[in-house]
Amino acid sequence: MNHLAYRFIFSLLCLYLPIICLSQKVKQPPEKSVWKNIDSLRIAEIEMGKSKFTPFIAPSYTPEMKFLFSAGGLFTFTNDKKNPLLTRSSIPFSVGISSNGSFQLSVRANLYSKGDKVRQVGEFWIKDMPDNYWGVGYSNGRNREQDRNTTGYHRLWWRFYDKIIYQYKTNYFVGVAVDLNKTEASDLNPLMEDDPFILRDGTEIRNSGIGGVFQFDSRDLAVNAYKGMLLDVSFIIYGGLLGGENHFQVLEIDYRQYKKVSPLRRVLAWQVKAKTTFSKAPWTELAQLGSPFDLRGYYWGRYRDESMLFGLLEYRHMFQRKTPNKQGKLESRSGFAAWTGLGAVGQEFYNLRGKWLPNIGVGYRLEVQPRMNLRIDFGLGVKSNALYFSFNEAF
Template identity: 50%
Template sequence: MRKHILTPILFLFTVLTSTAQVDSLGNKILNNLDSLRFAEIERSSFKLMPYIAPSYTPETQFLLSGGGLITFKTHKDKILNLSSIPFSVGYSSNGSFSVRAINVIYWKGDKLRSIGEFQLRDMPDNYWGVGYDKANSVPKTDTTTAYSRNYWRFYQRFLVRTHEKIFVGLVVDINRTRAMDLNQLMLQDEDVLHDGTDIFNTGVGLEVSYDTRDFVQNAYNGVFISGIFTTYAKFLGGNTNYNIIDLDYRQYRAIQRERRTLAWQVKGRFTFSGNTPWTDKSMLGGLDNMRGYTMGRFRDDNMVFSTLEYRHMFKRKKLNKKGNYNSRFGYVAWVGAGSVAPSVNKLKDWLPNAGLGLRAELQPRMNIRVDYGWAKGENGVYITFAEVF
């Protein structure tokens, strides 16, 4: 428990004491009383802010990661929101190597959007089996759940604004998982035996979304409703056939003032019409939902979860150099619940979730987050860029 508590402290120490050299092209150091001590590489609307930070998660254990936050505008427009690409590379105490990059890019005055991510992971992992009962009954040991996983994913959404608040677009999902060093229980698992250990999925889909958020990466107000249908097929180049429907509802409401936000999300992922491989079942846990649960411990054909989160950025007692009272620091608190099941009508075994987090703003409304999540039988600390939703 003590090592989990120390991780956010170490992170903040790293943030507040990091420095960098001024680049010969006119790059500058962002180092004043109202800023984090990061190197800010700035040219026109392009900015790069690097970082190095430790973290701890159930999947990777202690992880040292380095990366940065890139922000820019595709053309000069004071009203247009900043596009962003946060990225990181990390290596952990259990031998995990990971690369992650997320992109939210606005084109043509926000008439077009491209939103997606690239992930690469080479790591020791755990597999409990498919279904709620196995996640609760199979102990986490080297002989029952442990194996090695090599995984990469390219996921991208290309959206066109067809109405003031409505977007329609193409979704592309290409991913591959190779499982190695299987334990004895996995060697007998019916889903692993049926699907194999080298699974390549290629999918294309259609998204329709309604979006009134004031800022995609960190909304203070607005509603987001999305439906995505994706089909994965061998004729697209993979070795699987199945379909997925993703439904996502999010809402944000300012509480008394800006930068104090109540946000909530309800999300479901449903697979059907084919054979969804064990590697791509709907899963709870990890960086992006039900923080505190090991990603993949609870997996099945269908998943639903809900999160209610309060986000609070502090106010200063004195004006900063930008002429306002906004602080760069804040906190969040959340509660949630989720469930997995082989069919929608069997979604009944609800898992509890709660947590607290710290926020440090690197650029306006672009935060590093440090989250501590409590889960049933486990917990985790997460450090990364951008809000969960």
């Protein structure tokens, strides 16, 4: 890991730690003896605005990292004592080491302040791993055999992404997004050394971009919505500002809808997302499928091209208890989710015929904090599958 990665870790801590520290100045809950059980205490502490941390240690399996052993947690807090439950900020994070020698660090933040007038969504990733590159286009991803001499290489990658938006009217937001990232590819296989995109863009690629964001968001809770919709449109221009070396643009359109299908906690959710790049984006920044947040089960980055489109339909079901708990409630902390989806990559959106990739999966949900779930998903793709451990829903 080079010194620039360490500088960005330091920048990330400088960005989020002041917010975390400020959140500690909240009213303390009553003595534990007042509450009948641990679950009552847990809910009472959150309702009174106390910060909470839920740790986890778990194995997982993905096609790109094989068996991954991760440790991390979910940290939540609020700066709004009048509405501490529904506007709680969340920072899930994890650090993992895998059976193929990979290292991964991920931090994802959803922060709310000024009575939900200001929102901040941030991500920070580091991956140091043996990886595979099939080339650009659906045909390469589908037909090229995975092997050390055809797809294998080593990748060191980090990314810092931050989006800050302001609510100027009920449910309407505008703001800015910043994206800084770098990829270092080494130990290339013979096919990669002759790949036209590698020859054009190189193996050490630094990008920096800044752009605008428009959002309509009527969801009742962003990280686990029961109802409402989201329309997010962003356009980022990459160039020499902030140390970038490549000039290109990226347009993303993300539509999500949520509908409660019963008075209980049972929700039908769907998402359609499109991404397209302009002006010869480098091979590392082309639209990709297979992350833990879209077509779960595919190798992340196997399918890449100038444009990407996918759709997901997911049913989420939280169980009911047969008998009330000590609080007199029938709501269980366990549940499940099942989804199906379809995605494609290509040069243009209007030419995706014959390039579609199906996806199905099922997952377990455990409510570790009110409306905050531990997510365990198993997804299936074409000749591919993956098991994910994470916090909050995929979308």
